[in-house]
Amino acid sequence: MELEREAFTTIGAGADDTSCPRLAIVGAGRVGRSLARAADRAAVHARLAGREDALEACRASEVALLCVPDSAIGSASEAIADAIPPLRLVGHTSGASGLDVLRAARARGAQAFSLHPLQTIPDGDADVRGAACAVAGTSEEAAAIATALAERLGMRPFGIPEEHRAAYHAAAVISSNFLIALKEAAAKLLEDAGVEDARDLLAPLVLQTAVNWAQRGPEALTGPIARGDEATVERHLEALREAAPELVPVYEALAERTRALAEELRAAEAAA
Secondary structure (H helix, E strand, O other): OHHHHHHHHOOOOOOOOOOOOOEEEEOOOHHHHHHHHHHHHOOOOEEEEOOOOHHHHHHOOOEEEEOOOHHHHHHHHHHOHHHOOOOOEEEEOOOOOOHHHHHHHHHOOOEEEEEEEEOOOOOOOOOOOOOEEEEEEOOHHHHHHHHHHHHHOOOEEEEOOHHHHHHHHHHHHHHOHHHHHHHHHHHHHHHHOOOOOHHHHHHHHHHHHHHHHHHHHHHHOOOOOOOOOHHHHHHHHHHHHHHOHHHHHHHHHHHHHHHHHHHHHHHHHHHO
């Protein structure tokens, strides 16, 4: 309902403001602690609970947000079902899981929602302010609550269709987790070549590349493939076959994708 949406978005509401829905954050891991900190900054009345006191926290709340691993969402939903009511809305923070995993809470009459910060959260002190946030709900009210909560915590909510959640999360993993894996592979290559402080040397390149991509999109592409220098690409592969053969398939797959992108750019320039 609109009044409930406004309860999360009212600026300056105090932590004891009874008009603000009480929130139980279930799961004291990295995501749960980071969102609890965000709630504290935003003056949202929130209680961070672990497994032992989850039911108690939910019985004193109207909204519960399950910040647990994907495999535990279903069981966590069952564990807090006895708190419905007064608990009316139950959500999770998974990027890949749909709302069907909250079936136990929904069977007891709760509405379901999801709220997934599109941000890397390496520890419980991560700052989610300014991050995009994928939201969904089983009703207009649930979606509105998820949107309002994300906004109140300082994030930028956007909707994601249920049928595309896995593809959305794959994009997030490619953008974040795979980037770390690639950079670690590059750093190890430098270290094995006798170069010290590889991460410090590569970091400016990584950061500037990210800035260039954010500002220019595919036009930020540079390097041997972008300029058609296949001889250099082959030298890279020869070096990898000797120094790190496990990276050859990775390099070849990324090189093929880079060629396709370079061809698209050339076609666009020719058509302009």
